[in-house]
Amino acid sequence: MVSKRVLSIKPSGIREIFEMASVGAINLGLGELDFEPPKEAREAYKEALDNDRNRYGPTKGIDPLRELVADKVRRYRSDITPANVVITASGTQGTMATFQTLFEHGDEVLIPEPGFVLYEPDSVLADARPVVYPLLDESGFQPDIEALKALITPRTKGLVVNSPSNPTGSVLNEESFRALKDLAVDHDLWVVSDEVYEDFIYSGKHRSFNEIIERSVVLNSFSKSFAVPGWRIGYLTAPLELVDHIAKMQYHLVACPPTPPQFALAKVFKVQEEFTRGLIPIFDRRRRSMVDRLNAIEGVRCHLPEGAFYAFPSYELDIPSRDLARNLVSSGVICAPGTAFGERGEKHLRFSYAASDEDIVNGLAIVRKVMEAGGLGPGN
Incomplete structure (x- = not known):
């Protein structure tokens, strides 16, 4: 059936x-x-509705919001431009579009375990094989780099990273971050980095795979940072050669991200x-x-x-x-x-x-x- x-x-x-x-x-x-x-965000949403921002928008998102995202992300990599940015209909949809763009039958995707619930099914739905790598309780849920290396095969195409982590709350330390970057470069892997919680760090600092944007897709969302999960708006950054392909997949999933919240968030972006x-x-x-x-x-x-x-x-x-x-x-x-x-x-x-x-x-x-x-x- x-x-x-x-x-x-x-x-x-x-x-x-x-x-x-x-x-x-x-x-x-x-x-x-x-x-x-924030009150300003709610008022900006109402204003967007009153100004008839209720129609289809660009598949990659509106330019003002893409420009603001690029400005923010340049703290990690100075040559990122709005052309590297795709506004998505939530981080969840951005994850799906990314997996569908990057992976296919015969590919293996390394995913963290314990790890967020989307990574395994999104790998399977892309007809790829998810291969779990361990986050160790005894090390504060840092990745076991040696175990991860042992899982890499000629079929390995992707490495999924999530920091800060859902569910563990761990944040990649400098040693783990450098080791993962080196692995990606040495084995020619695509990094899919889920950084949705980057604004919620209590000790240490956020380390972003935007540093190696030439081989990374970095997923993010406004749901947590603006307290608007019901607006279903996220964003991702990717190398220029991937952006059009991700946008093509996004078009066939949702046509375009929701229009009113994009205009609202563009107006109040700096409040976040x-x-x-x-x-x-x-x-x-x-x-x-x-x-x-x-x-x-x-x-x-x-x-x-x-x-x-x-x-x-x-x-x-x-x-x-x-x-x-x-x-x-x-x-x-x-x-x-x-x-x-x-x-x-x-x-x-x-x-x-x-x-x-x-x-x-x-x-x-x-x-x-x-x-x-x-x-x-x-x-x-």
């Missing part, structure tokens, strides 16, 4: 938990800011840095509160994440993470099972601290109670 293609990809393990949640459950599972967008800068102390406080509470639970261990807004604790209980997450949501708190991010996520859970201080305190009190009961939910 349906294609083998769609049967070959798995449903989201995160979505399953959300669909189980009852009204009133404490949400520590969603990667979405609990703040309104001040907006996210104001959020950093709040999220820093929340991450410390969450990690302290998680580490106070017997048998739970959690690194202090350096970026994004996720904690990814491990636990000792003899229960699969999917079952534990199901028991937790039945008890009134939503989180994501570690295996939603690959098999190396087993015996982990992902919690989001894009939640109020009160929800973090009350939600983790429920987590502690369930953990102390052996991971069992109500009625067990």
Whole structure:
């Protein structure tokens, strides 16, 4: 009845938990800011609607927004121009367009594990073979470079990188960043770098693969940095020889990115840095509160994440993470099972601290109670 293609990809393990949640459950599972967008952005969106910015736009996005993105990205590579920029209908769609452009049957794509839920299915949908490389808990989820080298074959075409990381909150250190860049150059690999959380770093600094734009596609989004996930607007940067091909794929996926939010974001683009800068102390406080509470639970261990807004604790209980997450949501708190991010996520859970201080305190009190009961939910 349906294609083998769609049967070959798995449903989201995160979505399953959300669909189980009852009204009133404490949400520590969603990667979405609990703040309104800047007032200026909301007003600019209304203005765009009133000025009839409701028609089709250019497939690559409007020039004013592409110019502003290029200005921002030039901090990493001075010769990037608006011609390197494609505005996308979300980071998710940009990821799909990139994989469809770069990869095909017979290619192998190296993807991090634990890693974001899109990388494996997008590889499969491009008819490529995803090959996972480990992020090591004991090293703060830095990539195991030697293990990664051993996975490279003549068929390896792509290397997917995500920093700051969803789900682990890790940020590539200088050693890992340099090693990954060298691998890409030495083995002639395309780097697909997901840098959606670049504005949410609490220690260290962001290192961008825009530095090697000649062999990289760098994915980004306005969803996190402007608190507008429902606007479905992202962007990517790529070498000039790829941009037209990505745009061709984008046309056949969505025709063009949504027009009103592009005009709104172009008008208020420079508000973003001040907006996210104001959020950093709040999220820093929340991450410390969450990690302290998680580490106070017997048998739970959690690194202090350096970026994004996720904690990814491990636990000792003899229960699969999917079952534990199901028991937790039945008890009134939503989180994501570690295996939603690959098999190396087993015996982990992902919690989001894009939640109020009160929800973090009350939600983790429920987590502690369930953990102390052996991971069992109500009625067990």
